[in-house]
Amino acid sequence: MTRSTPLRFPENFHWGAATAAHQVEGNNINNDWWAREHTPGSGIVEPSGDACDSYHRYREDMALLADAGLNTYRFSLEWSRIEPEAGFVSRAAIDHYRRMVTACHEFGLTPMVTLHHFTVPRWMDAIGGWRHPDAPDLFGRFTEIALPIVTDGVQWVCTINEPNIMAMIHGRRETDLVASGLPAPDEAISEVLRQAHVRSRSVLSSVPALRTGWSVATQAFAAEPGCEQAARAYGYPREDYFLEAARGDDWVCVQAYTRTFIGPDGPRPIPERTETTLTGWEYYPPALGIGVRNAWELTGGVPIFVTENGIATADDSRRIDYTRGALTGLHQAMADGVSVLGYLHWSALDNYEWGSYRPTFGLISWNRETFERTAKPSLGWLGQVARANEVPATPDLRVGVG
Ligand code: BGC
Numbered sequence: 001m002t003r004s005t006p007l008r009f010p011e012n013f014h015w016g017a018a019t020a021a022h023q024v025e026g027n028n029i030n031n032d033w034w035a036r037e038h039t040p041g042s043g044i045v046e047p048s049g050d051a052c053d054s055y056h057r058y059r060e061d062m063a064l065l066a067d068a069g070l071n072t073y074r075f076s077l078e079w080s081r082i083e084p085e086a087g088f089v090s091r092a093a094i095d096h097y098r099r100m101v102t103a104c105h106e107f108g109l110t111p112m113v114t115l116h117h118f119t120v121p122r123w124m125d126a127i128g129g130w131r132h133p134d135a136p137d138l139f140g141r142f143t144e145i146a147l148p149i150v151t152d153g154v155q156w157v158c159t160i161n162e163p164n165i166m167a168m169i170h171g172r173r174e175t176d177l178v179a180s181g182l183p184a185p186d187e188a189i190s191e192v193l194r195q196a197h198v199r200s201r202s203v204l205s206s207v208p209a210l211r212t213g214w215s216v217a218t219q220a221f222a223a224e225p226g227c228e229q230a231a232r233a234y235g236y237p238r239e240d241y242f243l244e245a246a247r248g249d250d251w252v253c254v255q256a257y258t259r260t261f262i263g264p265d266g267p268r269p270i271p272e273r274t275e276t277t278l279t280g281w282e283y284y285p286p287a288l289g290i291g292v293r294n295a296w297e298l299t300g301g302v303p304i305f306v307t308e309n310g311i312a313t314a315d316d317s318r319r320i321d322y323t324r325g326a327l328t329g330l331h332q333a334m335a336d337g338v339s340v341l342g343y344l345h346w347s348a349l350d351n352y353e354w355g356s357y358r359p360t361f362g363l364i365s366w367n368r369e370t371f372e373r374t375a376k377p378s379l380g381w382l383g384q385v386a387r388a389n390e391v392p393a394t395p396d397l398r399v400g401v402g
Contacts, residue, residue: 006390007331014110014342015386016072017065017363018308019054020117020161021081023351024061026051031080032125033118033354045356052349053371055096059103061348064364064375066107068383073104074307074344076114076161077149079142080121086138089145097149105153112156112307112344114215115139115146115200118166118354130170130189130196140199151207158253158307159200162217163193164242185237194245201249215253215307216242218291220284224263231262243298251341252299255308256291256326259284278312278359285322289329296338303339306330308346312359319363319378327391345382349373 022028027050037047054061058075065073081093097113104111116139120129124138132138143159150157160166167185197214204212219239223231246252258281261268270276275283288309295304311322323345334340350362357368363379366372385391 002394003328004393006388006393007328008390009331010334011389013340013389014072014305014344015382015389016070016074016109016112016342016344017348017382018074018112018344018346019061019076019348019351020114021076021078022048022051022117022119023347023353024052024054024349025078026053026055028078028080028119030084030122031078031119032122032129035122035125037355043355045358048352050371051352052366054349057371057373058100059107060373061364062103062107062109064373064379065348065383066109068363068375068379069385069387070383071108071110071386072112072342072344073109073348074112074114074156074158075100076117077146078119079116079124080119083121083142083145085121086123087141094146094148097146101149101153110156111154112158112305113150113154114158114161115143116159117161130166130192135192136195136199139196140203143200143203147203147207150204150210155209155211156251156305157204157210157212158215159197159204159212160193160214162215162255163190163197164238165217167193168238187237190237190241194242197245211250213249213251213253213302213305214242214246215255216246216295218243218254218256218287218294220256220259220287220290222259222261224261224268227263230264230266234262234266239294240298243295246295246299246302249299249302251303251305252295253305253307254288254291254295255346256288256306257309257311257346258282259287259290278314279353281312283311283318283322285325286329288326289333292330292333292338292340293336296333301339303341305341306343308344310346310361312353312361314360316376316378319376320381323378323382324391324394327385331391 036042037044101111167190170189201212204210221231221235270282292304347361349364350360353359365374
């Protein structure tokens, strides 16, 4: 599809990239994921190890994003570093994340802080994780502990990343997931996560400047003919419940990658000859526009921040095409009245994709021995979009490509 005019975005639109602590920091030895990675028979392909060593090299990461032209960086806190034992606080870890906030400002990046991105400390896992009746209070206490990180210089806080995915995978072994795809969510966990979000939000409300939300993995459920009711029933506990829970929040984070067809018996396999990515998902850029429209409708008009969108591919030109397509759908939704505050690409770096380094989502690659970073053409492309605040008309400028 060609376009003769550029797609202009609103003034002050946020353009950036996102990461999560366990996927980039390295050596998060005190959380449930690390334990799983080193448990024989867990089905994990490779452990996270040093990851991208971003715990030490975050300034390099930020510098690359800022130099390219991006203005926002989303990163997450590692609970197991900040509260390594129940109620025991590491001041040094808090200082570390404070330094990250300061560094963002130094580089001209607006920080967005995610309090929880999939991992819990081992002590929390040992008592049952999100199954423990005190889990919302424990997360509330963690939010209080983390307050010094976000009280100054932070506006955007995402409490919990993708509670809907967590409710689907909680307590299941990697091998079970490979065998059955994403299982039905555990609705008790969905409810505990909702309560944890509410507790955290109330702690954060003591800092007037903060704007708080949580992120939902939108999945663009598409009904096969005659299966509209089945698709609604399938989608409600996996997505809509979590969007409805965001009503009354300051904003909601939308994360979108692909679509899922729903037939009479649930999800359908991806048809043959359909382009798929390194995660085996359908290449489907319109997923983002569908996700933000669903979020807008179900939250009753809560402003949206796209906090993840991207593609696992070894062909960076497909990443650019995918992103261009996703931004086109996003722009159309905005033209139809959906309020969107920004777009953060997943991910800043090729990172640890929960069991393997093979699916590369990054705008930046890095050397596994020296950790040296290399910006990919897609980072240059997105940076140009950010600087111009518009997606160029096609054929595009191809800045930085080739
Ligand atoms: C998660 C990320 C993950 C990405 C790609 C999202 O579900 O928040 O941690 O890497 O999708 O699978």
